[in-house]
Amino acid sequence: MTETRTIRVEALTRVEGEGGLHVRLNGTVVEDVQLSIYEPPRFFEGFLRGRPLEEVPDITARICGICPVAYQMSAVHALEQALGVVISPEIRRLRRLLYCGEWIESHGLHMHLLQAPDFFNAASGIELAARFPNEVTRGLKLKKQGNELLEVLGGRAIHPINVAVGGFYRAPKKDELRKLIPGFEWGLQAAIDATRWVAGFDFPDFERPYEMISVSHPDEYPMNEGRVVSTSGLSIDVSEYETAFAEHHVAHSTALHSLRTTGQTSYHVGPLARVNLNREKLCDTARRVADEVGFKSPCFNPFQAIIARGLEVIHAFDEALSILREYQPFSPSRIAWKHRSGEGCAATEAPRGLIYHRYQVDEAGKVVLAKIVPPTSQNQRQIELDLIDWLPRIMGTDDQKTADECERLIRSYDPCISCSTHFLKLTVDRVTASVGGTR
Amino acid sequence: MNQPRKILIAGIGSAHGDDQAGWLVAEHLAARIRDCGDIKIRKAMIPLDLLDWLDGVDILHVCDACEMTPCPEKLHRFTWVAAQWMKSDQCREADIHVRLRSPGSGGSHDFGLIEVLRLAAETRQLPQQVIIWAVEGLDFNPEGTISSFARIAAGQAADAIFNDLRIHDA
Numbered sequence: 001m002t003e004t005r006t007i008r009v010e011a012l013t014r015v016e017g018e019g020g021l022h023v024r025l026n027g028t029v030v031e032d033v034q035l036s037i038y039e040p041p042r043f044f045e046g047f048l049r050g051r052p053l054e055e056v057p058d059i060t061a062r063i064c065g066i067c068p069v070a071y072q073m074s075a076v077h078a079l080e081q082a083l084g085v086v087i088s089p090e091i092r093r094l095r096r097l098l099y100c101g102e103w104i105e106s107h108g109l110h111m112h113l114l115q116a117p118d119f120f121n122a123a124s125g126i127e128l129a130a131r132f133p134n135e136v137t138r139g140l141k142l143k144k145q146g147n148e149l150l151e152v153l154g155g156r157a158i159h160p161i162n163v164a165v166g167g168f169y170r171a172p173k174k175d176e177l178r179k180l181i182p183g184f185e186w187g188l189q190a191a192i193d194a195t196r197w198v199a200g201f202d203f204p205d206f207e208r209p210y211e212m213i214s215v216s217h218p219d220e221y222p223m224n225e226g227r228v229v230s231t232s233g234l235s236i237d238v239s240e241y242e243t244a245f246a247e248h249h250v251a252h253s254t255a256l257h258s259l260r261t262t263g264q265t266s267y268h269v270g271p272l273a274r275v276n277l278n279r280e281k282l283c284d285t286a287r288r289v290a291d292e293v294g295f296k297s298p299c300f301n302p303f304q305a306i307i308a309r310g311l312e313v314i315h316a317f318d319e320a321l322s323i324l325r326e327y328q329p330f331s332p333s334r335i336a337w338k339h340r341s342g343e344g345c346a347a348t349e350a351p352r353g354l355i356y357h358r359y360q361v362d363e364a365g366k367v368v369l370a371k372i373v374p375p376t377s378q379n380q381r382q383i384e385l386d387l388i389d390w391l392p393r394i395m396g397t398d399d400q401k402t403a404d405e406c407e408r409l410i411r412s413y414d415p416c417i418s419c420s421t422h423f424l425k426l427t428v429d430r431v432t433a434s435v436g437g438t439r
Numbered sequence: 440m441n442q443p444r445k446i447l448i449a450g451i452g453s454a455h456g457d458d459q460a461g462w463l464v465a466e467h468l469a470a471r472i473r474d475c476g477d478i479k480i481r482k483a484m485i486p487l488d489l490l491d492w493l494d495g496v497d498i499l500h501v502c503d504a505c506e507m508t509p510c511p512e513k514l515h516r517f518t519w520v521a522a523q524w525m526k527s528d529q530c531r532e533a534d535i536h537v538r539l540r541s542p543g544s545g546g547s548h549d550f551g552l553i554e555v556l557r558l559a560a561e562t563r564q565l566p567q568q569v570i571i572w573a574v575e576g577l578d579f580n581p582e583g584t585i586s587s588f589a590r591i592a593a594g595q596a597a598d599a600i601f602n603d604l605r606i607h608d609a
Contacts (some may be wrong), residue, residue: 065485113550113558126554129561137562144491158484 004031009403021406022252023391033387034252035380035410048370053079053339053361057163060357060372064416065158066109069102069150070350071372072163073224074357079165081344082361085337090330091167092224093323098153098160099223099349100320104187105146106351107271107309107316110414111198112139115306118408119201135197138190142313145180145187149320152176167334177327184324188317192289195310199293206393207300208386211265212273213378215349221281221315222274224348229277230267231298238347241356247373258378266381269353270413271308272299283318286311302386302412309351309414339365350375352414376415383410443477444497447566448600451483451503451552456583457576460593463585464502464572467597478604486555493559499566500600503552504589505573513592514599519556519569570603572596 009021024032044063048056060075061068073095080087087095112135113125122128129136152172154160162169210231217226228244229235236244245267247256260267276298279287290297295307345358353375360369387406394405450465452458462482469480481492489501505515550558552571559565574596576589585593 124554126558126561129558133562136558137564140490140558140562140564147488147491156484158488 005399007399007402007406009407019253021387021403021410023387023402023406025391025395028392028395030388030391033384033391034250035384035387037253037255037380045370045372048359048367051367053083053359053365053367054165056359056367056370057165058159058161061159061161061163063372063374064350066106066416067102067350067352068159069098069154069163070348070355071357072160073099074346074348074355074372075359076163076165077224077346077348078344078357078359079361080337081346082342082359083165083337083340083344084342085166085335087167087335088330090171091333091335093327094153094168094171096220096223097149097320097323098163100316100323101146101149101153103146103223103316103351104191104313104320105143105150106414107313108139108143108146108194110351111194111306111309111313112136112143114414115411116198116201118411135194138194142187142190142194145183145317148183149180152180164334166337167332169334171329171331171333172327174327174329177324181321181324184317184321188285188314188321191310191313191317192285195289195307195314196293198306198310199295201306203301203303204393205301206303206390208268208302208389210268210273210300210382211260212268212276212298214269214273214277214354215347216278217281219281221283221312221319222278222349225346228347228354231273231276238345238356241345241347242358242371245356245373245378247377253380255380256373256377257381258373259381266385267378268302268382269375269378270305271312271351271353272302272305273353274349275299275308275311282311283315285318286314289314302409305412305414339363343369350416352376352416353378374416376413379413379415383413383415445495446478446498446500446604447492447496448478448480448500449483449489449492449502450481451486451488451501453484454582456578456580457574457585457589458504458579459585460504460574460576460589460596461502463590463593464574464596464600467594468600471597471601472604485550486552487550489555490559490564493564493566496566498568498570500570500572500603501552501556502572502574502593502596502600504576504579506579507575507577513575513588514595515571515573515575516599517571517573519560519565519571570600572600 004026007023019035019037022034022036048059051059056075056079057072060071063071117125117128120128120131125136150160153162155162212231214229215222215226216229227235228238228241234244244261245258246261247258250257259265279297290311293307341361341363343360347354347356355375356373358371359367362368386409390409395402448465448468450461452461465480465482472478483489556565556569574589574592577586
C-alpha cells in the first residue's frame with residue numbers, strides 16, 4: 001500500500017507576515033506543495049483609486065515596514081513618468097542614498113536575525129546572539145546605520161514621509177548628512193566582516209535551474225531604474241513588463257502568483273538575481289570581497305543569497321559614503337509639475353527583489369488605476385518548485401525536522417508576506433489508505 | 440562624584456486606537472521634562488527601534504499598550520532584575536506578556552518587546568535598569584482614536600514615571 005502523508009507548517013517563523021506551507025507526500029514522491037498565504041488581501045491597488053496622486057508615496061509606503069522606500073520610489077517614478085516630470089541629478093542621488101539606507105537596514109536584519117540562525121540550528125536571533133554576541137551586535141549596528149539614514153533623509157526610519165512626486169519635501173542640510181559619515185565608515189568595514197562571516201557558513205549543496213530576473217542599468221548597480229533582464233537572455237524596457245510577466249490567482253493563496261507569460265514558468269528575483277546579473281556594477285570593494293570569499297557567478301544556490309545580501313550591504317555603504325561626502329544642499333528639492341492625465345510605470349529593486357508599479361492618473365490628479373507587483377508574489381511559485389526538489393533530499397520520518405528544513409529554504413528568499421499580502425503555516429500530509437496525519 | 444545616569448524613555452505605539460498610549464506617555468513627559476542630555480524621550484513604532492537607542496543608557500523606561508487583563512489595576516509596572524521580570528502589582532507577569540500588543544511571533548515585523556529586550560541582554564546592550572509600563576487599552580481599531588480609558592491610564596503612567604525620575608534625581 002502506498003503511504004501518503006501531509007506535513008503542515010501552521011505558521012512560518014522569521015519571515016515578514018503570516019502564511020503556511022502544505023506538503024502532500026505519496027510515499028517518497030512529493031505530490032503537491034502549496035505556499036498558503038492566508039492573510040486577507042489588503043486591496044492597496046483598490047483603495048488607491050480615486051485618491052490624489054500626491055498621497056500615493058505615503059500610502060504605498062504602508063505596504064511594508066521593512067521596505068517602504070522601494071514602494072515609494074516605484075510609485076513616484078511611475079507617476080513622474082505619467083506626468084512628464086524630469087528630476088534633477090541631485091534628487092536622483094538622494095533617492096539612491098535613501099535606497100542604500102533601506103538595503104542596509106533590511107539586509108542587516110535578515111542576515112543576522114532571520115537567516116543566520118538557520119546555519120547554527122538556532123531557533124531565533126536571540127539564541128544565535130547568545131552564541132555569537134559580537135556578530136549579532138555588529139549586525140544590529142549595521143541595521144542601525146541604515147535606520148539613521150532613513151530618519152535623516154526620510155523623516156523617520158519606518159514609513160518615511162519626505163518622499164514626494166518630483167523629489168523630496170525637504171532636502172537635508174549638509175551637516176545632517178555629514179554627521180552620518182563616521183558611522184558609515186565603520187559600517188563599510190563591518191559589512192565586509194559580516195560578509196566574510198556569512199560566506200563561511202556551511203551551505204547545503206543545492207542548486208536550481210532558475211531564470212533570474214532583475215533590473216539592470218548600464219552605469220550603476222540596479223536600484224531605481226534600468227531595463228528588466230534575465231539570466232535567460234530577456235532584456236526589455238520596463239514598459240514591456242506586463243507582456244513578459246503576468247499575475248495569476250491560485251486557490252491556496254491570497255497573494256497572486258506572477259509567472260512568465262511565455263510558458264507560464266516561474267522565475268527568481270532578489271539579491272542573488274541582482275548580483276548574478278550585475279556583478280560588474282558592484283563597487284570595487286564588494287567585487288573584491290566576492291572574489292576573496294569565492295562567491296561564484298552565476299550562483300544558483302538559494303541559501304547563498306545571504307552572501308549576495310552581504311555584498312549588497314558593502315555596496316550600499318560604499319555608494320552611500322560617496323554621496324554623503326560629496327553632498328551639497330540644492331534647490332529646488334522638488335521639481336514643480338502640473339496635473340495632467342497620463343500613464344506611467346516603473347520597476348525598481350526592493351531588498352527582496354524587483355518591484356513593479358503602474359498608474360493611470362486623470363487631469364484632476366486622481367489615481368484611475370494602480371497596479372503593484374511585489375517581489376514575493378514573483379518568488380512564490382519558484383519557492384514551491386524549489387521545495388518539490390528540496391523535500392526528497394531532507395525528508396525523514398520526523399515531520400518537524402522536515403518542516404524546519406522547508407522553512408529554512410523559504411527564509412533564504414526573505415519573503416515579505418506583508419507585501420504580497422502576508423505569510424507562513426507548514427502542513428505535511430502523510431496518509432495511508434486509512435490513516436490521515438496532520439500536525 | 441557619581442556620573443549622571445542616562446535615561447531613555449521610549450513610548451511604543453501606533454496610530455491604532457489605544458495602541459497610541461505609549462506615544463501619549465512620551466508626549467506627556469516631553470511636555471514636562473526639559474530636553475537635556477541625560478534624559479531622552481522617544482516615540483517608537485516597533486519594539487525593535489529600541490535597539491538603536493540603547494548606547495550608553497543606564498535606565499530604560501518603556502511604555503507600551505497591552506490588552507485588558509483580569510486585574511483591577513490598569514497600569515502595570517515591571518522591572519527586569521537579574522534576567523527576570525519582577526511584577527509590582529497583582530497581575531501575573533505571564534498575563535501581561537501575552538497581552539502586550541506586540542507579542543512577537545518571530546517575524547521581523549513583529550519582534551515583540553520581550554524578545555527585543557532579551558536580544559538586548561544577549562548582546563550586552565540592556566541598560567542596568569529596565570522598567571516596563573504596560574497601559575491597558577480597550578480598543579485597537581486601525582486609525583481609531585484613543586479611548587478616554589487609555590488616555591487616563593497613559594496620564595497615570597506619565598505621572599508615575601515622572602515620580603520615578605524625581606526619585607532617581609534625588
